[in-house]
Amino acid sequence: MSIILDPAAQDLLFREARTANTFTDEPVTDEQVRAIYDLAKYGPTAFNQSPLRITLVRSAEARERLVRHMAEGNRPKTATAPLVAILSADNEFHEELPYLFPRFPAAKDAVFSERRVREGAASMNAALQAAYFIIGIRAAGLAAGPMTGADLEGIRKEFMDDDHTPLMVVNIGRPGPDAWSPRAPRLAYDQVVTTV
Amino acid sequence: MSIILDPAAQDLLFREARTANTFTDEPVTDEQVRAIYDLAKYGPTAFNQSPLRITLVRSAEARERLVRHMAEGNRPKTATAPLVAILSADNEFHEELPYLFPRFPAAKDAVFSERRVREGAASMNAALQAAYFIIGIRAAGLAAGPMTGADLEGIRKEFMDDDHTPLMVVNIGRPGPDAWSPRAPRLAYDQVVTTV
Numbered sequence: 001m002s003i004i005l006d007p008a009a010q011d012l013l014f015r016e017a018r019t020a021n022t023f024t025d026e027p028v029t030d031e032q033v034r035a036i037y038d039l040a041k042y043g044p045t046a047f048n049q050s051p052l053r054i055t056l057v058r059s060a061e062a063r064e065r066l067v068r069h070m071a072e073g074n075r076p077k078t079a080t081a082p083l084v085a086i087l088s089a090d091n092e093f094h095e096e097l098p099y100l101f102p103r104f105p106a107a108k109d110a111v112f113s114e115r116r117v118r119e120g121a122a123s124m125n126a127a128l129q130a131a132y133f134i135i136g137i138r139a140a141g142l143a144a145g146p147m148t149g150a151d152l153e154g155i156r157k158e159f160m161d162d163d164h165t166p167l168m169v170v171n172i173g174r175p176g177p178d179a180w181s182p183r184a185p186r187l188a189y190d191q192v193v194t195t196v
Numbered sequence: 197m198s199i200i201l202d203p204a205a206q207d208l209l210f211r212e213a214r215t216a217n218t219f220t221d222e223p224v225t226d227e228q229v230r231a232i233y234d235l236a237k238y239g240p241t242a243f244n245q246s247p248l249r250i251t252l253v254r255s256a257e258a259r260e261r262l263v264r265h266m267a268e269g270n271r272p273k274t275a276t277a278p279l280v281a282i283l284s285a286d287n288e289f290h291e292e293l294p295y296l297f298p299r300f301p302a303a304k305d306a307v308f309s310e311r312r313v314r315e316g317a318a319s320m321n322a323a324l325q326a327a328y329f330i331i332g333i334r335a336a337g338l339a340a341g342p343m344t345g346a347d348l349e350g351i352r353k354e355f356m357d358d359d360h361t362p363l364m365v366v367n368i369g370r371p372g373p374d375a376w377s378p379r380a381p382r383l384a385y386d387q388v389v390t391t392v
Contacts, residue, residue: 002228003231003335004208004335005205005208005235009201009202010235012201013201013209015235017238031198032198033389036198036199037388037389039201039206040210041382042210042211043327044330044342046342046345048380052388053389054389054390055389055392056389057392058391096383096387099381100383102380102381103377123320124323127324128324128327128330129327131325131326131327132210134324135239139201140201146240147242159392181299184296184297184299185295185296186237186238186244186246187237187246187296189230192237192248192249193233193249195251196251196255196258196355
């Protein structure tokens with residue numbers, strides 16, 4: 001047995017977990033989001049840069065503004081999910097580096113003085129953290145519905161400033177009726193892994 | 197209790213898990229990598245595009261070529277880890293889409309005909325999968341040492357073709373003596389999460 005993680009946990013996080021397309025109307029509380037963040041925040045990033053930022057879309061008015069920027073096929077679920085979160089990368093993450101990476105506080109200027117370098121690092125590392133957040137949602141017994149089918153630049157203009165780059169929108173809640181599409185196939189090991 | 201995942205699993209994957217800087221010489225077998233892949237492959241990607249590719253650097257000769265492209269501070273651990281994997285994004289992932297996303301096989305041409313669009317999607321979604329892979333390594337009771345401090349373009353030229361973009365190098369193995377730096381702080385919830 002190469003995997004030592006409990007089989008029930010494997011099912012909860014990976015094997016049985018699925019992207020939900022419908023949700024019940026049971027609310028997702030701030031306490032739940034706090035617990036998810038407090039677990040997912042430990043996932044590793046380069047220089048511990050932790051560039052992920054999370055915008056919880058809670059008001060009806062903000063939800064309406066968001067739905068307008070979603071691809072048509074994503075609108076009904078984004079309109080009805082108990083909670084919707086916009087995940088973005090903070091391109092000015094380096095301001096926090098002296099606190100976040102005390103081993104090498106000079107990294108702020110020595111590595112990340114250029115905006116272009118920061119943007120690349122922020123998108124990549126925020127994507128890692130988005131995956132940890134999705135796993136964290138599942139660890140809370142909830143279903144995640146991550147979506148990139150949206151006018152992300154429109155979402156940026158609507159909800160954030162120039163220093164942030166939205167990566168995806170995530171519906172969060174308990175799965176409703178007919179929540180799942182059939183499980184799509186995965187690539188075989190030999191299609192993905194090569195040895196040199 | 198908002199998190200239903202078993203506390204031991206929370207520790208294994210997030211709370212106690214750490215980026216290892218030294219390793220024992222216990223080998224990491226292909227069987228272990230297969231088991232890690234077979235778990236991590238279920239993590240969600242957009243259109244199930246699954247662009248992550250994994251290059252296992254097993255031969256001494258390949259290891260030497262890789263080490264030369266690493267940042268100086270990353271060379272000793274990359275030279276001595278039981279297994280080193282290069283994680284990359286396949287920018288031609290769309291060739292597999294008719295198989296991977298049977299609900300909308302036309303996505304291959306309708307969404308991903310432009311290379312520039314594919315590159316953005318591949319990097320983002322391969323980063324999500326890199327995070328699932330790191331979690332999978334931990335689920336196997338092993339430590340991961342992900343690194344972006346490297347000449348990634350040099351690694352591309354050394355090990356792959358123009359269709360692949362390396363994202364990071366990951367050391368894999370059992371932690372050795374003094375494997376851990378002190379745990380770096382994380383951002384507080386209110387620094388990361390806003391509500392609209």
